[in-house]
Amino acid sequence: xxxxxxxxxxxxxxxxxxxxxxxxxxxxxxxxxxxxxxxxxxxxxxxxxxxxxxxxxxxxxxxxxxxxxxxxxxxxxxxxxxxxxxxxxxxxxxxxxxxxxxxxxxxxxxxxxxxxxxxxxxxxxxxxxxxxxxxxxxxxxxxxxxxxxxxxxxxxxxxxxxxxxxxxxxxxxxxxxxxxxxxxxxxxxxxxxxxxxxxxxxxxxxxxxxxxxxxxxxxxxxxxxxxxxxxxxxxxxxxxxxxxxxxxxxxxxxxxxxxxxxxxxxxxxxxxxxxxxxxxxxxxxxxxxxxxxxxxxxxxxxxxxxxxxxxxxxxxxxxxxxxxxxxxxxxxxx
Numbered sequence: 001x002x003x004x005x006x007x008x009x010x011x012x013x014x015x016x017x018x019x020x021x022x023x024x025x026x027x028x029x030x031x032x033x034x035x036x037x038x039x040x041x042x043x044x045x046x047x048x049x050x051x052x053x054x055x056x057x058x059x060x061x062x063x064x065x066x067x068x069x070x071x072x073x074x075x076x077x078x079x080x081x082x083x084x085x086x087x088x089x090x091x092x093x094x095x096x097x098x099x100x101x102x103x104x105x106x107x108x109x110x111x112x113x114x115x116x117x118x119x120x121x122x123x124x125x126x127x128x129x130x131x132x133x134x135x136x137x138x139x140x141x142x143x144x145x146x147x148x149x150x151x152x153x154x155x156x157x158x159x160x161x162x163x164x165x166x167x168x169x170x171x172x173x174x175x176x177x178x179x180x181x182x183x184x185x186x187x188x189x190x191x192x193x194x195x196x197x198x199x200x201x202x203x204x205x206x207x208x209x210x211x212x213x214x215x216x217x218x219x220x221x222x223x224x225x226x227x228x229x230x231x232x233x234x235x236x237x238x239x240x241x242x243x244x245x246x247x248x249x250x251x252x253x254x255x256x257x258x259x260x261x262x263x264x265x266x267x268x269x270x271x272x273x274x275x276x277x278x279x280x281x282x283x284x285x286x287x288x289x290x291x292x293x294x295x296x297x298x299x300x301x302x303x304x305x306x307x308x309x310x311x312x313x314x315x316x317x318x319x320x321x322x323x324x325x326x327x328x329x330x331x332x333x334x
Contacts, residue, residue: 006035008039015056015057016056016058024041040084044084047062051065054098057097058085066081082107116265117257118261118268119265121269124157126247126248127242127243128154129246130245131153132150134149134150142234144212147207150203151203152235154203156266158266159194160291162293164186164232165183166222167220171208171211171219176201180193180194181195211223232259235259267303271303272307
């Protein structure tokens with residue numbers, strides 16, 4: 001089921017402001033939310049104010065200056081900025097405006113080399129042992145976190161949700177009678193239904209008896225003390241504290257494990273279980289794709305390779321049965 005995506009509006013400046021608006025409008029007319037891109041174009045339009053350029057014209061000087069790498073910027077972010085302006089330039093040329101050619105300008109696309117951290121079953125057990133041992137802290141700015149986190153982290157691991165999908169659950173989104181989560185307006189503007197196990201449903205039901213319920217406004221299932229929902233940064237801080245208590249080593253910044261790796265671990269553990277049970281993965285992979293909210297099968301199938309690498313004891317079985325659909329492990333899906 002597809003929802004109407006939340007559209008964010010930004011202000012545009014300079015001689016290219018009207019063309020920026022038209023470009024964004026075209027993208028949204030064909031179904032893209034284009035929010036982050038609209039924000040980047042807003043920044044770009046302000047950037048053009050530093051140059052003396054003709055109206056409705058994109059010059060090489062501006063593009064070259066915009067493409068310069070910022071001091072703390074990653075190669076991936078720089079490529080994203082450059083790629084958007086290249087698309088904008090192509091739109092301008094198509095619509096008859098004057099725009100520089102990108103023939104001599106190129107920024108290599110940054111490859112994603114990060115490999116997700118897959119928790120072992122023992123590590124998962126140790127993590128939740130540490131999570132369940134959290135205690136009430138009278139001096140904490142989040143005095144209910146010892147009640148929230150055991151449930152929140154179980155939903156992340158047991159359902160493979162993105163962190164933002166879990167934190168933005170509202171009371172009405174958690175069907176405790178039927179054991180179903182409703183994930184609204186997730187990535188790609190979709191809403192999906194995620195069944196929970198009976199055990200996880202019981203955990204959520206017990207938590208729901210004492211959760212904070214808003215009198216008006218947003219009724220967040222995992223309400224923060226300020227009335228909003230928990231943010232990614234706060235959850236990551238608690239996560240780091242818990243993996244340390246669980247005796248799980250952290251590789252340092254950018255090396256994980258990350259909270260998002262619960263999602264990867266969920267997929268790999270599912271595949272491991274199905275392979276050992278002799279299930280037909282050609283039938284089950286599309287179901288996994290729908291369950292975790294991937295836009296296409298090609299994203300999910302990459303977990304086949306990762307499963308074979310993490311669990312070498314089932315590697316030969318997977319190669320014999322599913323080698324024809326196991327891809328190379330390159331970019332991992334989000």
